[in-house]
Amino acid sequence: MTQTSPITVKNKLESKEYFKISRFKPLIKKTKPHKHEGYFELIFIDKGEGFHCIETEKHQLKSPDFYFLKPGQMHFWQFTEIPVGYVMMFKEEFIDAVKEVKILQQLTQMGELTRIPTWGDSMVGKIFEDILAVYQNPTPNADDLIKGYLRVLFAKIADYTIESPQDSKxxxxxxxxxxxxxxxxxxxxxxxxxxxxxxxxxxxxxxxxxxxxxxxxxxxxxxxxxxxxxxxxxxxxxxxxxxxxxxxxxxxxxxxxxxxxxxxxxxxxxxxxxxx
CATH class of the missing domain: 1.10.10.60 (Homeodomain-like)
Structure with missing residues (x-):
């Protein structure tokens, strides 16, 4: 009896790697349905056309488009135009459970959110751009800077979305x-x-x-x-x-x-x- 799902499980982070950010590859291609193992993925698409399928939902890209994928969620892309944007990945271990309680709370408060379409906040793209610059040119305080940007980004998401009054804590x-x-x-x-x-x-x-x-x-x-x-x-x-x-x-x-x-x-x- 087989116990392994034929749907690919991808892990783009090395065993001791907790954070990564990159620009979208300038390619038009259809990816195969896959899941991500053990890490969150934040995606910001500034330009591009096509579709993004998450589980059983098919979303037509409406740039600027923002996606938040949790560990274990299945998705794939069908681009019809070269995408311009960023992909950010991080494991929960990247967030110190003692020092960064606020970020963990913000993650929980995002609940079932997977997408914010046509997110016209001009700061969002700049936040991804600044995080990429810090990641590519690290300093001794790079992790603290990145987490500071994440706090701002998650706070903006909280302001944008209507949250349930449930107390997740x-x-x-x-x-x-x-x-x-x-x-x-x-x-x-x-x-x-x-x-x-x-x-x-x-x-x-x-x-x-x-x-x-x-x-x-x-x-x-x-x-x-x-x-x-x-x-x-x-x-x-x-x-x-x-x-x-x-x-x-x-x-x-x-x-x-x-x-x-x-x-x-x-x-x-x-x-x-x-x-x-």
Missing amino acids: EYPLCDRFLNLLSQQNPPLHRVADYADSLQTSPQNLNHACKKKTGKSASEHISNQLILEAKRNILHTDLNINQIADLLQFNDASYFVKFFKKHTGETPYQYRGRYFG
Whole structure:
């Protein structure tokens, strides 16, 4: 039984590398669906045309365009014009949990945000430009400068978006669970398995999730399983039996019933809707 997803998992940061920024390569090409392992990605596109697909959503580029991708999210590009912009990657370890509490709070407050289209704030592009200059010409205080720019950037995002009044600091267990869930490949099926990994009880985990998100831990697990199923149905050549096996369902018939219960259609119907 295979346990590895055929969707590519990329890691563009070396084992001891925690931060990187670069300009977009001046190329027009379609990338393959892939995930990023263990790091966040901030993308600012100043010019360019085409599409950016994140999970099952297809976004038409509307420059200036901004994207925030979390570890484990799947995406790919379809450019029709040479892109101009920046790609910034950083691991959570880059942010000191003691000294940079504010940045970690800002990251959490960004919640489910993945995109700010036509972000016309003239400072945003300049922030990326300045961070690139610091990265390419490092000084002894380069990390502090970069983190200072990140604080400004995240504060601008907070000002731009309408945030939920939920207090994310009150339920850190839920945040840890959702982070673990997004990176578990394939996703585990039982709340108890995640509770064991997080050294808590299933009851505590469910309580934290309900208070923070309004959904139980089992609902989040089901949603993640459906998301992984859709990824593989749309972006691989695996048949339904192989996908059921990949996602550790006992048999394909149960997987089909599970998928239909949560989406209203079978995996075959879902694939047929896109490919006929």
